Amino acid sequence: MGDADSFLAANRAWARRLVEADPRAFERMAAGQAPEVLWIGCSDSRVSATQVIDQPPGKVFVHRNIANQVVPSDLNALAVLQYAVEVLTVPHIVVCGHYGCGGVQASLAAPGHGAVARWLRHLRQVRQLHRAELAELRGAARERRLVELNVIEQVRNVARSGVVRDAWEAGARTTLHGWVYDVSDGLLTPLCRRAPGGASLEIAPD
Ligand code: CO
Secondary structure: OOOHHHHHHHHHHHHHHHHHHOOOHHHHHHHOOOOOEEEEEEOOOOOOHHHHOOOOOOOEEEEEEOOOOOOOOOHHHHHHHHHHHHHOOOOEEEEEEEOOOHHHHHHOOOOOOHHHHHHHHHHHHHHHHOHHHHHOOOHHHHHHHHHHHHHHHHHHHHHHOHHHHHHHHOOOOOEEEEEEEEOOOOEEEEEEEEOOOOOOOEEOOO
């Protein structure tokens, strides 16, 4: 797979296969979407939202950025969250981080420059918040723990958002989940969960 034409050829083959398997698939999709989950994940090419939970088109509403962050001043993330909760009324919101995350690795190194460095300032705040726990760890263990802590903090950010709090107050059953994906075996592990009406985040036993 090298040139853009091969992507277009792959697209035609994919659409043909989908219709062969389910002749009305595109007819239904043209009528609208009713996704069951908002997926907030990393932009990393190895962690494709629909593929890792094996879902067809129409099931997963997606927001991705470097290191799966939900920054309270990020209008893009907030707009996705609002639309998913208020219009699509998704029953589940997943924040998914992954081991081997380049954004997390960079946040543990000396600050770089430009937009990436500015974006990673938020991740450095997570690192700072958990500095005591992280100081006990070295190398890969420290990096893996920061991946996990970042997921937990981003789920907290979703729970604190006005959109989600208002929805819960109005009786919505939206449940928040924090998961981590392992690029070395393709498996997801739950880290935390926040049910509607729950007073705080339930951290999964390790
Ligand atoms: Co990543």
